[in-house]
Amino acid sequence: MELLIQLALNGLALGALYALMAVGFALIFGTTKIFHFAHGATFVLAAYTYYAAVSEAGLPVAFALGLCAAVALGFGLACERFVYRPMLRSESASLTIFVASFGLFIAAENAVILVFGSSYHTLESRLSRALQLGPFAISPVGLCAIVASATILGALEFFLARTYTGAALRAMADNPELVRMIGLNRYYYAKVAFAVGSLMVVPAAVLSVYLSGLSPQSGAWITLVAIASTIVGGVGSLYGAALGGIVLGVAQNVGIWRLPASWGEGIAFGVLLLFLLFRPTGLIHVFERR
Amino acid sequence: MISYLESLLIFTALAIILASSLNLVLGYGGMFSVAHAVFYGVGAYTASLLALHLSNSLVLSILCAIITGGLAGLLLAVPALRVKEEYFVVASLGFQIIASTVFNQWDAVTGGIGGLTGIPPASLFGYEIDSYGAHLVVTSLLAAAVLAIVAALMRSSFGRALRALRDDEQALSSLGRNPTHLRLVTVALSAMIASVAGVLYAYFTSFVNPESFTLDESVMMMVMVIIGGAGTVWGPPLGAAFVTIFPALLSFLKLPSSLLGPVQRLTYGVIMTLLMIYEPAGIVGLLRWVRRRQIILNGINGSNRAAA
Amino acid sequence: MTSSKWLRSLLVGALSVLASAMPLTVSAQDYSIGVIFPLSGPNVVYGETFSKGVDLAVKNLNESEELPHRIKTLYEDSRALPQPAIIAMNKLVNVENVPFVISAFSGVTKAIAPIATRRKVLVMNGGGVSPELAGLSPYLFNDIPLxxxxxxxxxxxxxxxxxxxxxxxxxxxxxxxxxxxxxxxxxxxxxxxxxxxxxxxxxxxxxxxxxxxxxxxxxxxxxxxxxxxxxxxxxxxxxxxxxxxxxxxxxxxxxxxxxxxxxxxxxxxxxxxxDLGSDDPITKKFNESFRAVYHSEPSFYQVNYYNAVVLFAACVKRLVAKNQPVTGENLLQALREIKTFNVVGGTVSFQPNGTVRQAxxxxxxxxxxxxxxxxxx
CATH class of the missing domain: 3.40.50.2300 (Response regulator)
Structure with a gap:
């Protein structure tokens, strides 16, 4: 039983990171309808920038964070401006856009491998050593993940609910035609969605360098998780995506209570497939229906 | 040198079978699957287990692989019936990851990461297929057969119905076809063909393990179809040839071997993105464009001459 | 140019590039040996460590001119995984026709062993330690205790x-x-x-x-x-x-x-x-040259891989004396006949299942x- 609770705790910390990735993806997908597979490339680029800045260039953490945010923001906006916008203008099919995004992802992942090699990197920090809480242990980094995730999601909620730009983004998600009719510039709001979504990658990327280490292949996994969380949570709902991330993180950990940990990935995606088959509208709508 | 070319051509022929079969689902059916390596793997494991425990007959192996591959295909067809477009992509990703986990963990059957070793050479009508030359002949003949089947299928009413399913599901019912039935058949057929490639692969390398059937492999198959031109008969084989022969061309650059893979994939990624922006019909689309320009230029030349 | 001509010239171009990209054929005089190590990926550190042993042995043997021809190593990358190893082994055996392959890692060695048996190529493993490697193939020898x-x-x-x-x-x-x-x-x-x-x-x-x-x-x-x-x-x-x-x-x-x-x-x-303190000439030569070339202390892995090449050279010497060609089959025969080898750290002999016993x-x-x-x- 202790083990089960400990695994759930681990899952919660991991799920908090997943939630950040998922909400960023869901925000972009919801408002622009672009299936931004390269979101995981943003993650890998941001994480490696931070790692290189701290470990190889020896820069102070605050400066490294700024650099990392700049890279994430730059990559997200470049994708929007140079790949998706021309394709939207020429009215490409959504699958065509997806394939272009997939291509970007493959290119970015391998560019990182060319520079840093394909093996793991981790950063040492006092904060990654576990705190003992009675029979349980959780690392300060894991706690940071949970706190950061809650704070950022709260801030996003405020932005979407209380600002004019936020309201326009919500309108774009609900009714893109209406937005065009009242004369809002949809490319401007797409840019905002990509900027906010890509910036949300930064805390997830930095914390995961400390929490579980870094490898270029982690991008594929994190993208899949972000997409899966969005679907498990319910497309169109940011709360749903966050909840989906936490559910997947916990499922991946608790699922291996009695199994070898190598089953974790399979279990997380088993959950996803079950949702796709039986609840394609996601968790949020399960609750709403009640 | 000869054996090197032979093995390169064998892998090209395998890639052609895989890309053409994926094209049925992805190009013609419009169902964007990233799980094709699963069926390749199912075929390879079926043949290996048969050869190690029962019989190394190529015909029997292919028949059995078609059955197991088809059944695995039906598993993927279930989500294909319920969800569309990007959601199906994600479902197929999930399917691939679960299958990879099973290949890795089901030690008793798949041998886990250590794999199944010492698969004997296949026998066909009493001959043992042992040399590279014999493998090349068998693989090329089967690749040609697959291309012929795909081409014939697409000219038939089945092909027309499939394209209608992709472009306009409403129109399909006017053709008197059941979309559910059509999707099931397409995914299963495509899986069967891919599993035949798995059989050939297992006998050629005499070794199978989960590394050959990962998400990465599925993505490479998708890359072949996309780069060549999805939904055309000749695009995927062209793409397959490009993706298999390109690394050999890269070795001309004398890069260290650890950089070859990333450079290759980086190139594919960039090509894919650029093609999607400028020419979503892939290499075949580019060739068509060149030909159209030729015709126009010839036309202009011709009319100039006539005027002169 | 019509599109078919265009395609043809593309193909011709591709083939000519391909032909020039082929590895230069080694001189028929060299003894080519294959080496399958992780040269990239998370286990590259082993590949770097092991190859120091192999390279030093090849360098010392070629300089000593004990053999009538030079030894040439053909490196292939296994990434410490079975599947790339199979591709590497097929290339070494079918394209380069090597009679002798040095391998590392249990999964890799287990995967290539059946090819070694079928194609009659001697494989020497100095790094993989799975007990499964014992008696896996008559052509597989492990000069490392499992x-x-x-x-x-x-x-x-x-x-x-x-x-x-x-x-x-x-x-x-x-x-x-x-x-x-x-x-x-x-x-x-x-x-x-x-x-x-x-x-x-x-x-x-x-x-x-x-x-x-x-x-x-x-x-x-x-x-x-x-x-x-x-x-x-x-x-x-x-x-x-x-x-x-x-x-x-x-x-x-x-x-x-x-x-x-x-x-x-x-x-x-x-x-x-x-025992690197032993004062037999092979151990002394190893100690001196290792420090001179790499400016560091050798590890037991480097001893094993140095010895893998020393074992190969001893078998080749015997075949040269008997005027037999250096094939995998003959190497195996020679290895069985010699029984006890003088190597770095003393002597080594293989048990019937192809393994060594050491303290x-x-x-x-x-x-x-x-x-x-x-x-x-």
């Missing part, structure tokens, strides 16, 4: 001297790790200890779930059966997770960078006992350096 010998030496020591009873075993779920698990399950009941097996995937890099399982198992010791960078990650995460149990491992952890990690302090592990040394990491605790014959 891990069952190491664990047979370690377990009595830790149970009787250190009174460790509950041992969590983190093992990679591949031929090597499964071999370790097999030895633990066979030996623990006899020694009154209990093994708690926890399997991990060879590509895993996040072990928080495993750490949680180890903590709840309340074990006295944790045995790490992994390799390469994964070992470093496991060590770090065990320490970060607050596991204070005695850490145990095997020879694969004996890498300078790993032993220097703060998390590795106090770790107890085993290695084969190599095992138990080491403890103190201040980043391995210190010997005991030698088990």
């Amino acid at each position: 891990v069952n010998d190491e664990i047979s030496a370690l377990l009595p020591y830790v149970t009787s001297k250190l009174h460790l009873r509950r041992i969590s075993l983190i093992y990679v779920n591949d031929p090597f790790g499964q071999g370790v698990l097999g030895v633990f399950s066979a030996q623990c009941p006899k020694l009154g200890c209990e093994a708690i097996p926890i399997s991990i995937s060879p590509t895993a890099s996040d072990f928080q779930a495993e750490v949680a399982k180890i903590r709840s198992a309340k074990s006295d010791a944790v045995f790490i059966a992994s390799y390469g960078q994964q070992q470093n990650v496991i060590l770090k995460q065990l320490r970060d997770g607050g596991i204070n149990a005695q850490l145990l491992s095997y020879s694969g952890i004996d890498l300078p960078d790993t032993l220097r990690l703060p998390a590795a302090q106090g770790l107890i592990f085993t290695v084969e006992n190599v 095992i040394q138990i080491m403890k990491v103190v201040d980043g350096q391995p210190q010997p605790l005991a030698v088990v014959k």
Whole structure:
């Protein structure tokens, strides 16, 4: 039983990171309808920038964070401006856009491998050593993940609910035609969605360098998780995506209570497939229906 | 040198079978699957287990692989019936990851990461297929057969119905076809063909393990179809040839071997993105464009001459 | 140009590039040997370590002109995984026609062994230690004691001297790790200890779930059966997770960078006992040239791989004397006839199942350096 609770705790910390990735993806997908597979490339680029800045260039953490945010923001906006916008203008099919995004992802992942090699990197920090809480242990980094995730999601909620730009983004998600009719510039709001979504990658990327280490292949996994969380949570709902991330993180950990940990990935995606088959509208709508 | 070319051509022929079969689902059916390596793997494991425990007959192996591959295909067809477009992509990703986990963990059957070793050479009508030359002949003949089947299928009413399913599901019912039935058949057929490639692969390398059937492999198959031109008969084989022969061309650059893979994939990624922006019909689309320009230029030349 | 002409010229161009990209054919006079090591990926550190041994031996032998022709090594990258290894082995055997291949890693060696048997190519493994490698192929020889010998030496020591009873075993779920698990399950009941097996995937890099399982198992010791960078990650995460149990491992952890990690302090592990103090000419030559070329102390891995080439040269010398061609079959015959070889550290002879028996040394990491605790014959 202790083990089960400990695994759930681990899952919660991991799920908090997943939630950040998922909400960023869901925000972009919801408002622009672009299936931004390269979101995981943003993650890998941001994480490696931070790692290189701290470990190889020896820069102070605050400066490294700024650099990392700049890279994430730059990559997200470049994708929007140079790949998706021309394709939207020429009215490409959504699958065509997806394939272009997939291509970007493959290119970015391998560019990182060319520079840093394909093996793991981790950063040492006092904060990654576990705190003992009675029979349980959780690392300060894991706690940071949970706190950061809650704070950022709260801030996003405020932005979407209380600002004019936020309201326009919500309108774009609900009714893109209406937005065009009242004369809002949809490319401007797409840019905002990509900027906010890509910036949300930064805390997830930095914390995961400390929490579980870094490898270029982690991008594929994190993208899949972000997409899966969005679907498990319910497309169109940011709360749903966050909840989906936490559910997947916990499922991946608790699922291996009695199994070898190598089953974790399979279990997380088993959950996803079950949702796709039986609840394609996601968790949020399960609750709403009640 | 000869054996090197032979093995390169064998892998090209395998890639052609895989890309053409994926094209049925992805190009013609419009169902964007990233799980094709699963069926390749199912075929390879079926043949290996048969050869190690029962019989190394190529015909029997292919028949059995078609059955197991088809059944695995039906598993993927279930989500294909319920969800569309990007959601199906994600479902197929999930399917691939679960299958990879099973290949890795089901030690008793798949041998886990250590794999199944010492698969004997296949026998066909009493001959043992042992040399590279014999493998090349068998693989090329089967690749040609697959291309012929795909081409014939697409000219038939089945092909027309499939394209209608992709472009306009409403129109399909006017053709008197059941979309559910059509999707099931397409995914299963495509899986069967891919599993035949798995059989050939297992006998050629005499070794199978989960590394050959990962998400990465599925993505490479998708890359072949996309780069060549999805939904055309000749695009995927062209793409397959490009993706298999390109690394050999890269070795001309004398890069260290650890950089070859990333450079290759980086190139594919960039090509894919650029093609999607400028020419979503892939290499075949580019060739068509060149030909159209030729015709126009010839036309202009011709009319100039006539005027002169 | 019409499009078909365009296509044709493209094909011709591609083929000519292909032809010029072929490796230059080696002089028929050279003895080509294949080497399948991880040259990229998370285990590249082993490839770099091992190849120092091979390269030094080839350099020394070519300079000494003991053989009528030069030895030439053809390196292929296995990434320490079976599937790339199969491609490499097929290339070496079918395209380069090498009679002799040096291999590393259990999964790799297990995968290429059937090809060695079928194509009659002698394979010498100096790094893979899975017990499964014993007797796998008449053409496979391991000039490294297998891990069952190491664990047979370690377990009595830790149970009787250190009174460790509950041992969590983190093992990679591949031929090597499964071999370790097999030895633990066979030996623990006899020694009154209990093994708690926890399997991990060879590509895993996040072990928080495993750490949680180890903590709840309340074990006295944790045995790490992994390799390469994964070992470093496991060590770090065990320490970060607050596991204070005695850490145990095997020879694969004996890498300078790993032993220097703060998390590795106090770790107890085993290695084969190599006597580099012996003053026979081969050992002396090895010691001197190794320090001269690499400016560092050799590890037992480098001894094994140096010896792999020395063994090959001894067999070739015998074939030259008998005026026989250097084929895999003849090499095997020569190896069986010579029986006992003079190598670095003394003499070596193979048991019928293709393995060597050597004394095992138990080491403890103190201040980043391995210190010997005991030698088990």
